[in-house]
Amino acid sequence: MDNSYLEGVCRQLRGSLKDVLTWKWDGRFETALAEFSARDKEKILKILAGFLVSRWDNTTIGEAPELVQQVKRHSGGLTSGQLLLLSDLYRAALIYCAWWPWGDGKTISIRIGIHSKEIAAADKSTLTAAFRGWFKV
Numbered sequence: 001m002d003n004s005y006l007e008g009v010c011r012q013l014r015g016s017l018k019d020v021l022t023w024k025w026d027g028r029f030e031t032a033l034a035e036f037s038a039r040d041k042e043k044i045l046k047i048l049a050g051f052l053v054s055r056w057d058n059t060t061i062g063e064a065p066e067l068v069q070q071v072k073r074h075s076g077g078l079t080s081g082q083l084l085l086l087s088d089l090y091r092a093a094l095i096y097c098a099w100w101p102w103g104d105g106k107t108i109s110i111r112i113g114i115h116s117k118e119i120a121a122a123d124k125s126t127l128t129a130a131f132r133g134w135f136k137v
């Protein structure tokens with residue numbers, strides 16, 4: 001698998017968000033995790049939309065292709081207010097963002113990860129290590 005596309009998008013995405021978000025590793029979902037004030041919602045969504053071109057919510061997810069359904073299942077489902085944003089759906093591997101507003105209405109968490117249509121366990125481990133390096137988590 002050619003990781004240059006994934007690396008380029010991840011590095012650009014991280015660079016675009018470096019002044020507004022601090023990343024940490026979420027081992028539960030194997031994603032980069034950041035939390036921020038809901039006041040910054042529009043600014044963060046605008047940056048994400050520059051890299052993640054497909055957007056799904058709980059009202060549209062039923063129409064999503066199987067690959068998006070896989071990401072939804074992997075990230076724990078999709079409830080009201082939550083979003084899934086994804087990069088190019090036609091590549092072998094894609095970057096996704098799970099957008100999760102907190103119940104207090106003051107904070108939003110985003111988890112960014114990589115999902116592949118078909119990847120062997122050894123390759124997944126290598127790709128996860130590379131992803132962690134790109135996001136410095």
